[in-house]
Amino acid sequence: MFTQFFNLKFNPFTKEIPVDKLFLSNNLEELTSRLMYLQRARGIGLIIGEAGTGKTTALRQYAQSLNPALFQSFYFPLATVTVQEFYRGLALELGEEPKHKKVDLFRQIQSAIGSMYYERRVTPVIILDEIHMASNKLLEDLRIIFNFNMDSENPFILILAGQPLIRSKLALNVNNPLRQRIVVKHMMSNMQKDELGGYLKTRLAFGGTHEELFTAPSMEAIYGVTNGVPRLVNSLATNCLLYACEKKQRQVDEETVYQAQSELNF
Numbered sequence: 472m473f474t475q476f477f478n479l480k481f482n483p484f485t486k487e488i489p490v491d492k493l494f495l496s497n498n499l500e501e502l503t504s505r506l507m508y509l510q511r512a513r514g515i516g517l518i519i520g521e522a523g524t525g526k527t528t529a530l531r532q533y534a535q536s537l538n539p540a541l542f543q544s545f546y547f548p549l550a551t552v553t554v555q556e557f558y559r560g561l562a563l564e565l566g567e568e569p570k571h572k573k574v575d576l577f578r579q580i581q582s583a584i585g586s587m588y589y590e591r592r593v594t595p596v597i598i599l600d601e602i603h604m605a606s607n608k609l610l611e612d613l614r615i616i617f618n619f620n621m622d623s624e625n626p627f628i629l630i631l632a633g634q635p636l637i638r639s640k641l642a643l644n645v646n647n648p649l650r651q652r653i654v655v656k657h658m659m660s661n662m663q664k665d666e667l668g669g670y671l672k673t674r675l676a677f678g679g680t681h682e683e684l685f686t687a688p689s690m691e692a693i694y695g696v697t698n699g700v701p702r703l704v705n706s707l708a709t710n711c712l713l714y715a716c717e718k719k720q721r722q723v724d725e726e727t728v729y730q731a732q733s734e735l736n737f
């Protein structure tokens with residue numbers, strides 16, 4: 472196994488990475504400051520980014536950074552949760568026994584959010600990931616559920632995160648009211664070229680080595696192939712380590728990157 476060959480404790484490019492081990496890209500820092508603003512302003516935030524750019528990871532970091540005495544986070548990935556499960560799940564997590572009729576369920580959710588904020592002084596932070604999978608109906612429902620006191624107050628934070636398709640959905644006239652209530656918006660960008668070295672270094676350190684396992688030309692090649700999308704970098708870098716190990720090379724060179732790439736379909 473390549474981990475042993477490179478003195479690694481495990482594959483440093485695995486999906487799961489603790490939030491305190493993340494690479495702080497410019498983009499992540501920008502997003503964090505926007506979320507800090509949203510934390511004070513409350514209301515709706517929108518995060519848009521292509522697959523693999525780090526949206527879910529950033530949200531995980533944000534949710535874990537919240538002071539539990541003041542905030543409670545609720546996470547729903549729409550890719551795996553149906554709309555009905557979302558409403559019911561939200562009601563349940565807010566401590567309610569979900570009602571059957573939708574109108575009642577919505578009222579129940581609203582009142583639970585209201586009492587969490589006004590009585591317990593805890594702001595609910597509701598995260599809807601993969602929001603590009605939402606139907607217009609759901610988007611409209613969100614506007615209804617998250618409409619408090621004729622919109623004069625925001626006793627909640629709602630974060631919508633998803634792929635760029637959501638932009639065209641929100642652009643539809645029927646979604647004007649929801650779109651107009653978005654307080655902060657952030658576009659996830661890919662890592663810049665000069666960030667890739669730092670990213671690889673952070674991930675390698677996470678796996679337990681401070682050795683420079685990638686040559687400068689190999690990093691150029693990795694950037695060329697992946698455009699700085701973290702998920703793609705992870706797959707390619709893993710394959711590079713496999714190939715280098717097979718060839719008993721202590722470092723990944725440019726040729727190894729192209730060999731490793733040929734196996735992946737990007």
Ligand SMILES: Nc1ncnc2c1ncn2[C@@H]1O[C@H](COP(=O)(O)OP(=O)(O)O)[C@@H](O)[C@H]1O
Binds near residue numbers: 493521526528
């Ligand atoms: N800031 C970061 N530091 C380290 N790894 C990251 C970072 N952002 C993303 N990743 C890695 O990239 C992978 C893809 O990120 P993810 O958040 O799932 O993307 P998205 O939700 O946009 O599709 C994650 O599994 C994680 O390992």
Ligand SMILES: [Mg+2]
Binds near residue numbers: 528
């Ligand atoms: Mg995601």
